Amino acid sequence: MEGVLSILTNPYYNQVLTMMGIFLIAALGLHLITGVTGQFSFGHAAFLSIGAYSSALMTIYLHTPFFLNMLVGGLLAALFGILLGIPSMRLTGDYLGITTLGFGEIVRIVFINTKITGGAMGLGGIPKETNIAIVYILVVLTVFSLYRIQNSRFGRALAAIREDEIAAETMGINVYWYKIKAFAVGTFFAGVSGALFAHMMQYLNPSDFGFSRSFDILNFVVLGGLGSIPGTILGTAVLSLAPEFLRFVKEYRMLIYGALMILMMIFRPYGLLGNVDLVRVFRSLRSRGAGKGTVSGDS
Amino acid sequence: MRKRIYLFALVALLAVALLAAGCGGSKDAPKAAGGDTIKIGFLGGKTGAHAHYGIETLKGMQMAVDDINKAGGVLGKKLEIVEGDHGSNSSEAANVTQKMITQKVVAIVGDPTTGITKTAAQICQPAKVVLLSAGAVGTGVVEIGDYIYRDTLLDAVAAPAVTKYLSEELKWKKVALVTTTGLSYSESLTAIFKPALAKYGVEIVAEQSIMEKDTNFSAQVTSLSQKSFDGVIFTGYYTEGALFMKEMRKQGLNQVMAGGDGLLGQELYQLGEKAVEGSMVYAGFAVDSKNAVGITKEFIDKYQAKNNNSKPDMFAAQGYDAVMMLAEAMKKANSADPTVFKEALAKTKDFKGVTGTITFDANREPIKSPVYLQEVKNSEFVVKTVIPTA
Numbered sequence: 001m002e003g004v005l006s007i008l009t010n011p012y013y014n015q016v017l018t019m020m021g022i023f024l025i026a027a028l029g030l031h032l033i034t035g036v037t038g039q040f041s042f043g044h045a046a047f048l049s050i051g052a053y054s055s056a057l058m059t060i061y062l063h064t065p066f067f068l069n070m071l072v073g074g075l076l077a078a079l080f081g082i083l084l085g086i087p088s089m090r091l092t093g094d095y096l097g098i099t100t101l102g103f104g105e106i107v108r109i110v111f112i113n114t115k116i117t118g119g120a121m122g123l124g125g126i127p128k129e130t131n132i133a134i135v136y137i138l139v140v141l142t143v144f145s146l147y148r149i150q151n152s153r154f155g156r157a158l159a160a161i162r163e164d165e166i167a168a169e170t171m172g173i174n175v176y177w178y179k180i181k182a183f184a185v186g187t188f189f190a191g192v193s194g195a196l197f198a199h200m201m202q203y204l205n206p207s208d209f210g211f212s213r214s215f216d217i218l219n220f221v222v223l224g225g226l227g228s229i230p231g232t233i234l235g236t237a238v239l240s241l242a243p244e245f246l247r248f249v250k251e252y253r254m255l256i257y258g259a260l261m262i263l264m265m266i267f268r269p270y271g272l273l274g275n276v277d278l279v280r281v282f283r284s285l286r287s288r289g290a291g292k293g294t295v296s297g298d299s
Numbered sequence: 300m301r302k303r304i305y306l307f308a309l310v311a312l313l314a315v316a317l318l319a320a321g322c323g324g325s326k327d328a329p330k331a332a333g334g335d336t337i338k339i340g341f342l343g344g345k346t347g348a349h350a351h352y353g354i355e356t357l358k359g360m361q362m363a364v365d366d367i368n369k370a371g372g373v374l375g376k377k378l379e380i381v382e383g384d385h386g387s388n389s390s391e392a393a394n395v396t397q398k399m400i401t402q403k404v405v406a407i408v409g410d411p412t413t414g415i416t417k418t419a420a421q422i423c424q425p426a427k428v429v430l431l432s433a434g435a436v437g438t439g440v441v442e443i444g445d446y447i448y449r450d451t452l453l454d455a456v457a458a459p460a461v462t463k464y465l466s467e468e469l470k471w472k473k474v475a476l477v478t479t480t481g482l483s484y485s486e487s488l489t490a491i492f493k494p495a496l497a498k499y500g501v502e503i504v505a506e507q508s509i510m511e512k513d514t515n516f517s518a519q520v521t522s523l524s525q526k527s528f529d530g531v532i533f534t535g536y537y538t539e540g541a542l543f544m545k546e547m548r549k550q551g552l553n554q555v556m557a558g559g560d561g562l563l564g565q566e567l568y569q570l571g572e573k574a575v576e577g578s579m580v581y582a583g584f585a586v587d588s589k590n591a592v593g594i595t596k597e598f599i600d601k602y603q604a605k606n607n608n609s610k611p612d613m614f615a616a617q618g619y620d621a622v623m624m625l626a627e628a629m630k631k632a633n634s635a636d637p638t639v640f641k642e643a644l645a646k647t648k649d650f651k652g653v654t655g656t657i658t659f660d661a662n663r664e665p666i667k668s669p670v671y672l673q674e675v676k677n678s679e680f681v682v683k684t685v686i687p688t689a
Contacts, residue, residue, distance in 0.1 A: 010401055011397050011401055012398040012400070014397075015397040015398075015422075016394050016397075019390055019393070019394060112481075113481050119481075119483050120482065120483045120484075121413070121438070121483045122417065124417050124439050124443070128421070200393075201390065201393055201418055202418075202421040203389075203414070203418045203421055205389060205414045207389075207414070208389050208390065243386075243391065244398075247384075247395075247398075254346060
């Protein structure tokens with residue numbers, strides 16, 4: 001307990017864990033799009049930036065409360081998600097990937113060339129509103145709502161789309177609209193995450209939301225295990241903490257980080273928790289513990 | 300199923316091992332903090348897009364720390380550098396800044412870029428740790444708070460001095476002004492040059508705007524060819540600068556250009572070749588092998604001895620000066636407590652560094668002298684003149 005307290009009061013651990021929580025919300029949003037629905041998005045950072053800039057500008061110029069700004073940031077990101085979704089959700093696979101990639105670049109260039117966002121000089125003077133408690137309350141809310149979504153009729157429809165679009169269509173699922181809805185929910189969480197990021201860093205620069213950031217978030221989802229919420233959480237935790245904990249090896253840090261990713265992909269191509277249903281694992285462990293020897297037969 | 304559980308357990312074990320290793324490493328830090336060294340943080344990228352700036356800054360800092368420690372340290376204690384490499388990534392920069400603060404650094408030197416300096420400043424100011432950037436030139440940096448400083452040559456100081464030289468020594472009376480629109484560096488430099496040109500009686504006979512990543516400037520140059528002028532003031536970056544000069548030579552215009560350190564890069568003459576010969580670039584530091592004296596010469600010699608005879612650049616020199624200024628402020632204040640010695644740092648006046656003299660004005664902005672005006676000669680930057688600023 002004392003250890004936990006000292007982690008929370010140490011500003012460095014606090015900072016690292018808060019950043020992890022912020023990216024976790026974004027990753028969970030992408031999890032719904034890529035993991036559950038099976039649609040590739042290489043432009044997730046663009047939605048982060050929309051949430052970040054819109055909420056920051058509201059805080060600076062309109063002085064509206066932070067939670068409202070965060071909500072508006074999320075909704076605005078979702079709106080752009082829908083607008084992007086309408087033309088691009090007719091595409092699949094590589095084509096969709098390229099479209100989202102292009103969108104990500106467009107958003108970044110727009111922010112670089114807009115006066116009100118400070119252009120390439122960045123936007124400063126954002127008050128600090130984000131703290132570890134707010135972030136983790138929102139993480140819990142996000143996990144809960146995604147869990148509910150995934151296990152609803154809507155969520156199962158999305159999973160059906162991922163598995164086989166044609167079969168899903170024949171079962172009466174409007175594939176196109178379901179994809180857009182998934183995209184809207186996923187980008188909403190990206191916007192919220194962006195708002196938290198803006199009020200944590202207190203300074204925004206369009207270069208923070210480049211392709212590499214989108215790719216980082218995609219890595220969290222894919223390495224953790226596509227379609228698994230615990231996987232996404234684990235993936236985000238491992239990949240965002242690894243560069244920090246590897247700091248002691250100095251220049252070799254990113255080398256080891258890269259090697260870690262390659263090893264994970266070789267030994268766990270479906271991600272750390274891909275194809276692992278934690279609920280079932282715990283149940284089988286419990287039944288084993290209770291029944292002593294009554295091993296479930298599917299090993 | 301069982302195999303999967305084993306695999307999962309293995310991966311989980313690895314993750315825990317990683318966590319444990321990390322925690323173990325950082326737990327050692329407080330022990331060292333109680334020792335008898337004064338810790339100064341280095342914030343910069345040793346990898347990533349801005350790695351060159353970071354590595355050079357660190358080299359300069361290390362030389363300064365070695366020099367100070369050889370002379371007995373500060374307040375009877377030795378200086379120690381705590382490295383914070385952020386891989387040129389701003390969210391990592393926030394983490395690493397926070398980490399250095401928990402490791403009890405009294406001051407941080409960095410970051411070489413304006414953007415990350417602003418990010419770090421937001422953390423250093425409330426934590427009451429001095430941040431002295433050895434590279435940030437953009438606006439809105441020291442305004443963040445009274446713990447934030449920089450030791451760079453500001454365009455607002457340099458551009459008027461250079462304009463004075465162009466007008467009085469080189470007798471430029473008419474110039475063409477070329478701005479890269481959409482590039483904040485170029486637009487703000489143009490805004491500084493305009494009043495300076497007016498002040499020294501230089502007329503702007505033509506103004507042209509180009510875009511970053513443009514490669515064809517024939518329209519702009521054709522328009523310029525109908526005017527007569529003594530030179531071009533170019534406020535953009537080296538790539539466009541080189542190509543612009545090439546187009547001018549192609550159309551038979553023989554004027555040279557002058558601009559800020561955005562033009563400073565070997566790409567200027569690699570790309571521009573003969574067309575940029577004679578073009579002038581100013582910067583806060585350059586190696587003037589013939590005329591360097593005193594500590595500047597010592598610094599250059601020492602750097603060359605350590606680095607296979609390669610010349611130190613502006614970042615190394617500013618990194619060196621940053622540590623020296625911090626040490627002097629601590630000595631003056633007789634304290635290594637940032638809340639105390641920041642007052643002494645703010646009062647820095649006529650500090651003699653290897654890049655020249657540095658004074659902090661009432662707004663804690665650095666006023667530096669001199670400006671190094673360099674000229675491209677035989678595909679190399681050569682110091683043309685050293686201009687003292689007013």
